[in-house]
Amino acid sequence: MSSIGTGYDLSASTFSPDGRVFQVEYAMKAVENSSTAIGIRCKDGVVFGVEKLVLSKLYEEGSNKRIFNIDRHVGMAVAGLLADARSLAEVARDEASNFRSNYGHDIPLKHLSERVAMYVHAYTLYSAVRPFGCSFILGSFDKDDGAQLYMVDPSGISYGYWGCAIGKAKQAAKTEIEKLQMKDMTCRELVKEVAKIIYIVHDEVKDKAFELELSWVGEVTNGRHELVPKDVREEAEKYAKDSLEEEDDSDEDNM
């Protein structure tokens, strides 16, 4: 639903006559222009997958990571303006660090996402600043509370999810995610499915090369958020590519 908010869209401190804050909506459009990131929660952990578009062959492999570590047990996958996302990752890290210093234990993910969401929301209140142009997905795993997944968008709301997607192909990704029975899957099974979804939603025509960033946190990593090890990643990417080929073949047969 796109519309022009002429006159009411110049600052975040203005409502339009139909009750919208256009600056926040424009910030969300910035997220929609970025490549896709997904996060899925399963019974023993959380897996993140990011389609990182490689704009130039001159880039060093692995540069401009879009998955961050916020404290040992929390991971963050982002979509939108990367500089804004980096700044928010620092905010999240400070929150987690202060919590640990004050209360002696890991910050619960719900609390962390609410605190960072409050921070993001603050930037939607004043004309002197602009809203953050990024959404991000936070995930963690704890022996007592299990796996948790939260998403924060530029308006400053945080939602808890079993699976969510942000970025340009979020609709297509959500459709694929809904097909999964994530509550019954383990992280090892889920990693392959996440890789497959990223490969499915990647647009070969419009965007050429991409790097797949995969990370997980769960029983398999003892509650620490880590990038997926090389062998697991290669197995996942192979599974993804093979699944795509199968679908292509079956399409040809149908013709």
Next chain:
Amino acid sequence: MEKRCLDAQFKGVSTGVSKYNALNHHFYVSSKTINKVIQVHDRIFCCMAGSLADAQAVLKTAKFHLSFHSVQMESSPQVIAAASVLKELCYKNKDELQAGFITAGWDRKKGPQIYVVSLGGMLIKQEVTIGGSGSTYIYGYVDAKYRPNMSREECLQFATNALALAMGRDNVSGGVAHLVVITESGAEHTVVPGDKLPKFHDE
């Protein structure tokens, strides 16, 4: 067998030592019935040590802070959280304060726990701990008689005995014993007058 943590008062009196004469070691006992075991949350209690004025002020702040934290978290605070709040206050203000605490309680994640926050703000976890002027007289007793995984009755008896022995020997301890038992189902605070405590051969 359930592991119970017992928080027992090991200092029986407060010494009003504003007129403490370092040369002659004169002590004035202002009260023998002050309660130094304060509840900071439903299942978390703290014993005070050091300057009671400082300890009371710190505990009041910590109690508020913890209550606010528990509302934000939408759940009861962990015992380590209570101890950490005290630790931050003691450490950050170590130049002005003379207060130490024994924090004990029960939480859903780790069950019964005891943490000691010393004067300068060190925080350590212990299974059993003693403090105060009378504690010097019962180190041997505690070291010898403590066993892990005692039952509730054994633990209570152990603590009561330890207190009685300390109160018997320390000239500035005595009066009443405050005993608090904290478990999953709640906290019970009993006050035992000195003459009702077990008797030993210390006279």
